[in-house]
Structure formats: C-alpha cells, structure tokens
Amino acid sequence: MKVSYNWLKEFIELPLSPSETADKLTLIGLEEEEIIEYGSKLDGVIVGEVLETTQHPNADRLKLCQVNLGNETVQIVCGANNVAAGQKVPVATVGSTLPIKLDDGSFLTLRKAKLRGEVSNGMICAEDELGLGNDHDGIMVLDETLKVGTPINQVFDLNTDTIIDIAITPNRPDTTCHLGVARDLSAALNVELKKPTVKLSPNVVQISDDISIEIESPEKCPRYVGKMIRNVDIKESPTWLKNRLLALGLRPVNNVVDVTNYVMHELGQPLHAFDYDEINGKKIIVKDFDKEIEFETLDHTKRKCTPGTLFICDANGPIAIAGVMGGLHSEVSDSTTNILLESAYFDPGTIRKTAKTQTLQTDASYRFERGIDPNIQAIAADRAASLIAEITGASLNREIIDIHPIQSNPVELTLRKSYLNRLLGTTLTINEAIEIIDGLEFEVLSKDENEVTLRIPTFRPDLVREVDLIEEVGRLYDYNKIEAPNHGIFVSTETFSEWELLVSKLKKSAVELSFKEIYTNSLISEKEATQFGSIDSMVGTLNPLTKDMTTLRPSLLHGFLKATAYNFNRKASSVRFFELGNVFEQSEDWTFHKGIKEQTHLLLGISGLKNTEHWSSKPISYSLFDLKSSLNELFTKLGLIEGISSIIKDEALVYSYKNIVLGELKSVSNKLKRTYDLETDAFVVELSVNAIESALKKIPQQVYKSIPKFPAFEFDFAVIIENSVSAGDLMTTIKSKAGKTLQSIEIFDVFEGESIGKGSKSIAFRLQFLDPNKTLNIKEVEPIINRVVKTLEKQYSAKLRG
C-alpha cells in the first residue's frame, strides 16, 4: 500500500527522513517494498535574467540568449517565441534534472550541448517542463522583482512528496490507511498521534422523508451508515486534495468522489456516494439473492453475480455490489445535486468471495476483505460529509442514519509477564511491556506486577490471544534488541537417520561412478506419462495451471530422457546422469495416504559416446554392459552384491536381493527414443531406494574370510548353444553343478558365425576353483567339469567346443 510521507506528517511529528521512516516501518512489520519520489524538487533550476537575444546563425526558429545566472553569464539556445531581453526566467542549469520522462524511464538531465553549432549551457523552461502546469506555449516569465540565482523551489510551492510502498500482511487491516500507519509509527517512536477532529452527528435509525435503510442480511452487513448531503456543486477538487490523491497514484475525479477516496486513505473506511435522486423509492435495502444476478458496474461491465453475492438495492433492485463496486446508474455525475453517502461494514469473507469470483479487486474490497474497524463507520461518514460540505458548499442533514444490527465489542486480553518473557527470552516487567505498546490505543483495565489486562480496540481484529499481544511487544521492542544467548554448538546424541545416510551414500556412490546428478520435473503432461504405463494407475493433479503439469511422474525415466535429448540437441556427445527423487502411483499398497504409493527411486542412465574421438582410441558408444558394470559396483559399495540375483522380464533385467525386488536395467526402447527424438541408444537402471533400504536390513553380519593359502585352479571351456539360451541361465546351472570349490565364473568370449552354424553361438567360460586346504590339480577339477558339461549338454543341447 502506498503511504505519503507528507500525509503521515499531518498525524505525527516525524523526526525521521523519508528513507529512515521506511526503515523504521520495515522494522515494526510494515515492510517497505519501494520508495518513490513524487514530483520534482527542481534542484539546479534557478531564476535567470535574459540580458540579450540574437538570432541563431544556422536556425531560423532558435535564438541565442545571454543569461545572467548570478555568479556567471552563459549562452543558452532557446526556441520559444516569447523570450526577450529583460525577462526573469526559470533556467535549468547544466546538471539539473527535469520531470520529463525519457523513453528508458529515466528523467531528462541537462548537459552542455551544441545546437546547430552553437553552445547551449542549460535550458529556459516552459511551465509544463517544470511540472508546474500544462502550459507549453512559451517559456515561463517570472516576477521581475525576483533575485537572479534564487532556486526555483523557493519561488514556487512545489508539489513534491515521498511515497513509501509498504507490504501489508493479512493480519494488519488497521494499516491500510495513513492514520493506522501513523499510529504504529507513533507507538514505535514514542511521539503523539494527532487524529483528525470529527464532529459527530446524532445517530438516528430513520429519517422519514429522506431515505429508509434496511438490512436483510445482517450477517453479511452488520452495520450500514448513511448520511444525506444536499445541494452539492460537483466540480474539480481543490489542488491540495488532488495533490494528495495524485501522489498516491490515484486519478482525481470530482470533489465528491475525491473526498470519499481521501477519507478511505485517511481512516481506512471505504465510502460510496450515491446520486440520491437516482435511488428509486428513496429506499436502501442490503440483501443477497439465492439466484444469479446480472449487474452492470460503473466500469461499464455487465457482470454475472453468483447466488449469495451481497447487493445494495433500491426499490427496483441492485444499485451496487456491496463492498466491491457501485453501479453505473446511481453513480455521482456532473448533474448530481444530492448525495447519499454510504459507510458500511461488510463481512470480510463475503467480500473476498465476490471479489474473487468477479476477479475484481478494488481499493474498497481490498480493505473490506481484510476486515476494517467495525466501529468507525459513523466517524468516517461525518468526516467525509464535513469535508464535502466545506469544499462544495453543500448542506448536511443534522442526523446520520446508523443501522447496526450486529454490534462488535472490543476484546479483553490478559498478558502474563511469565509467558511474555518465556516466549521472547527477555526480562521485561509489566510496566515496561505497557510502555512498549503504549500508543497502540490499548486500554489498561487492570494490572499488577505479574499481569495486565487490556481492552483491544476493534480496529485490531488480529489480536485475540495473549500470544498476539506478545508479538506486539516483540515487534515494537525490536527483535534486533533481544539478546541472543550463547550456548555455542549444540551437541546432539542423535545422528542423521538411516534413510538420510542411505540417500547420501547413494548420491555419493553415483558421483564416484562418474554420474552427474540431475533434478527433473516431478509433474509431467498426461501425454508424456502414458509412455510409462496406464494413466489410470497414476496420480494426477486436479487443477494444473497448464497441461504440462497434469501427472505426477510414475518413474524417473521421463526426466532422464528429456534431459538427455536436451543435451544432445545442444551438441553434447555423451551423458551419464543420475537422479534420486520421488515417484507416485495409485496402489492398494499405499504409503502415507490411502490409495497413493509414494516411493523414492534412483535412476542411473547413460547414452552416447563412451570414448569421444581422440588420438588414443576410436570413438566407442556406451553399451548396456557399461551400465551393468556401474550397477555391480554400486551393489558392491552397498554391500549387496553377494545376494543379488537377476531375471529377464519384458526385455529388462530385474534385480533382486533375496526376495526383495530392487529395480530393473534395460535399453530404452526404439519407440521411446523416437518420442524423445533420441538418435543414440540409451540405457537405464531404475531402483527403488525404499527396497534398497529393506534389502540392507537383510545383509548378514560381515565376517572376515581368511586370505586363501593355496593358489586357485583355472579351467577354460566353450560351448556352442542356441542363441535363445541366455548366459545367465547357463551360469546358474554351472554354479549349481560345480560344487563349493567354484569361486567365480567369467565369460571371456562370445562368438557367432558361419563356422558354428546359423542360430547358434559360442560362449567361453573361465571357471576358478579353490580349496582352502590344498592346491587343486586337474585330476580333482576334471570330474567337476565333466559333470557340468554333461548337464549343459542335457539341459540346453550344448556342445562342447574343441
């Protein structure tokens, strides 16, 4: 909200400069967002005397003027017709800045210049160039008695101000006006608050002949005050009033509307002026309807208003949307002579809802929806009425109509010294606390050394509990003044959780395996999501801003593919990425919320060149086995490798530890590659971190195995089998038949070709045998090999290769 520094000074003696005031406001919770200088102080613009004018040698329209500035005489090129020797004129000297906005948003600063070959040391100004009026017909000619060299800001009363734009938090409706901001400053600075004097009219409920006011929906309108003003002369507002509004960025309209805006910014009460003679039946009814109503507001917009919208009606129907905007028909116009001034309290929730459904936030709705003072309506109406009377010469009815079906009474709160100090960490006495919040207009009802009971004015609807009062003490005391203890480093016996340590270890391991971490979107489009399964089993958002954020990712694969394509499109030749993040699905096997399974996954993915083109080696692309070897390394680092098994399922290799499925390794399908515009092969493994966590709990206690004393015996053999038989199956069989001296199996050659026949392949195994008690020899190993080969021949029709 914009606050005028000059206006604040009407209410308090401010010992602070505008920027100091802004800082102080920030420190008491009214955060300054921007300081805006309004109007120009015209520094460097002074009174000069034109001594002589001559024709510019190169331009018909320009004159060369010799101007006396007091301490020097300079030449200025001037284009005005009315410039003449002997005149006293305003001169913008070199270096001064004028309130003329340039295209880049900055203001014109004068420099020494050459105009058509002639030097010009400044500018003789017209009225509009100084922001003093609209006249641009010629230069301004000043009173000839003025002394040369006098600053122009001493000649004219310039309309300058500093506007402080502050952020109003939702709990502080009292600070949506100058009086409220001044009150906070007066409390913080300990200076007196001077409120505007308002002569209150006697209240009545009805003035029989003029107007009747009726509230049909008292919950939505607990109070409605009307004031009759007769014989107004609608015209432009006086300068002081226009300047106040202009400085806040408001457009002056006419003297009546301007006063209602002025009082709103002064006291915080939104007001509305109706053209009395346009009110049918001389009747105001405040009510809502249980059906949709179409209504044209004064911004010439026909609006469909939902049932429950609160209206101000006359005998014929709605004339204003309560608290939001008036109607076109009853608006104050140039021909208006009599006015009904409305000053009401509307229920904040009702106004918020209407403003939201109409997407129409006005200065009035902004205040109503935050909750204005429910006891200021009569004061604000009288204040505005007397200003209107003063400005327009109107006459006022003596009385004010005040319909007040629901009263708001001030709350009483007790502040305990013990709780105050316990929460703030201070050692304040009750008297010191009262001193700190003095100025906020809390009334002390009773006190002793341990507690004080206060009556809270109704303009502070945010203060309903003791803790709210403690915040008042804290913010005005200044949190920066509270002394922080010095406990030093806090020692905790707890370490990070197992989960946290696992996540850190996985990330650290992936980095050690030369993967780069990526962070990708967890919200993807429905179209993208369907690539990874049935949309019915996924978790969606009901109200995404765009179609790109409809579905929570069921897998980390989308993010990897997108990041990979993004980089290949930017000339990258290789990616090696990992991501650790949550994935979501609908499942009976839910995690936190019924029906929804949220799990943490780890994805490792590679694509592109393993070796780029280089003198030392040929370019080689990544293969699935590069990723498989990284995965083995990861399982080794985690201590899982001993219990890992894998099976082929749907063209993926599914990994388990004991009975826990950990995840799967696969090549990205051609279909997916096409969707993501990937031309290179890509390989991914996606593991469930939750499953890894469970698996880690099943690792048996590690026991040291002594280093073998005897050498191992190696035996190589190759078999020819059909292509459809997997190496994994062969190895499982070998392991089951070879007995406990078998230490390891390695595949050292895979071969296919005409020599072994179509549809067949040769796989060469190297088996290592070890006996902890003796050196093995061929005699002991041969029977084992024979047993293994026989089984392979029988089970897979394998042929031993010679």
Add this chain to the structure above:
Amino acid sequence: MLDDIIALKKEIATQSITNQKELEDFRLEFLSRNGSVQSMFKNLGSVPKEERASIGKEMNEVKKLAQKRFDEAKINLESSVQSSTSALDDLTLTAPNTPIGSLHPLTKTLEEMKQIFYRLGFTIADGPEVEDDFHNFTALNFPPNHPARDEQDTFFVRKSDDPDISDLVLRTHTSPVQIRLMENTKPPIRSIMPGRVYRNEAVSPKSYFLFHQVEALYIDENVSVADLKETLITFVKLMYGSDVKYRLRPGFFPFTEPSLEMDIWWGSEKDGKWLEILGSGMVDPNVFISTGVDPEKYTGFAWGMGVERIAILKYGIDDIRTFYENDIRFLEQFN
C-alpha cells in the same frame, strides 16, 4: 708443441655439436683411432724427456676434454632425439576425457546447509510430497478461507465431499513434516525438514512450480525468540561468513506467533541491499493444540528457507529454470 696442444684444446672446446652428424664428425675428428687426439699422442715420443711428463699431462687433459664433450653432447642429443623420434612420445598431446561425476548445485547447497544444522544438533526428518489438507493447512493454523487454499495457488490431487476422505494436495511447504514429527515424537524435538514443494504458479525466471525448502524446528520447555535468534545468527554466520550483516524484522505466517523474517545485507556497503533469506517464528499455540502438544508446557521455534534462493545467491544464477534444464554445461560448473 705446446702451442699445438693448446690450439687443439681450444678447437675441441669450441667445436659445435648440435646434431647427430656433428657428433659423429666430432668423434671422427678427435676421438677415432686416426683422430687428432691420437695423432697428438703419437708426437709425444719426439718430446724431450724432461718435458714429457708435463706435456703428457696436458695431452691427457685434452683427451679428457674431448671425451667429456662427446659424452655430454651425446646425452643432450639423445634426450632431444627421443622426443622427436615418435609422434606419440609428445607429452603435450591431449589426454582423453574421462567423465566426471558431480552433485547438482541444489544438492550441494542442501548438503552445506545440512552440515551446518548437524553441527547445531539438528537431525533430519522426511515426509511425503502428496499431503492431506490436515497436515498441509489445518494443523498449521491456516483458516478455512486462506488464499493458499485456493486452486490458484495449490495443486490438488484429490478433492472429496466425503468428510471421511481428506483432500490431498501437493505439499506447499515442508511444514507438514513438522506436524508429523509433533504427532509422533515427544518433545524435545530438534530437527530439519528438507524437501520438494509445489506451488501452482506460472513459470518465469523468478518462479517455478516446484522448488526445495529446508525448515527447522526446535521444541522444548523453554525455547524463546532469543534462542531462535542464536540459531539464526549462527546459521547465517556459518553459511555466509562471520562478518555477515543481518537484521530481524516482524513478519506474518499462520503457523508462527510472533513471526519474524531475516534479511542479510547483500553486495557492497554502498550499493548493496537487504535481501530476505528466511522466515521464522515461535510455533503458534494452535499448531501445538492440533498436534496434541501442551502449549503451556512447551514452546518452540520454526524457520524455513528456499534452497533455490540460497543457491541463486551463492552462485549468482539468474534464472531459476536453469536448475531443471540439466544442461551439462551448467552441471559441470559444480564438479
């Protein structure tokens, strides 16, 4: 005779040997069987006996010099010969690139924060990204009509008219983890909650529909604003250096009362400005009540900050979207 020897010595000392041919020439000229050094020794016989010892000594010096020059030149030439014999022996050739693993800058920033909190005695707590209305809003003292509950601000995952089935949202902050902790743990509680959060916002350089937060919670019997200040100050000093300039000012959050915000001075003394880095406050009594903690017995502080914002400040990144594009040229700056 002596003059001849001196002349030969000079000749040997000054002979140029810069390549293999010159080396061979030198050998033939001076050191071979018919070379001038050997020839010189042949003349020794004609030297008068009484001079023979001294002349012989001179001749030996000449021989030694010739051998020394030859040996030195040979070693010098060999080392230079080696580097030009094979193209692949060039040490200045480029090495093949090996891939380098790295953590994302957000993880790096988060790790740094975690380490600081660990030193301050905080543990780490975790919770789901899909949350129910109670944990995300109600328990945190958000009134039923609070703007954050609007569809414009929050992603809804499930909306239900059945009071037994709670509305689900994508959590808008990590504060629901605080609620879960309070529900399940008896104070004292001293923990941080890092995690991913969502806001239904349009994407721009300054805002993204998801980001990461770290919140901290400390609940015990006599926790005060002063204690909050102590941890905040320690944190910013460890994060931004002990000379960091900071200030506290009042703020407003539904779940804390009083609420405070912390600014740090960013930039030079003259051209810098105050930058908001975190929000904090004393846990609102209503939050305690909704989680079954006695507000008369316990007090506590909570604070939260955005990881992206801290990383943006730390590394001078100008567009928040950069974090989620995963451009390698961006990632490799954080090795």
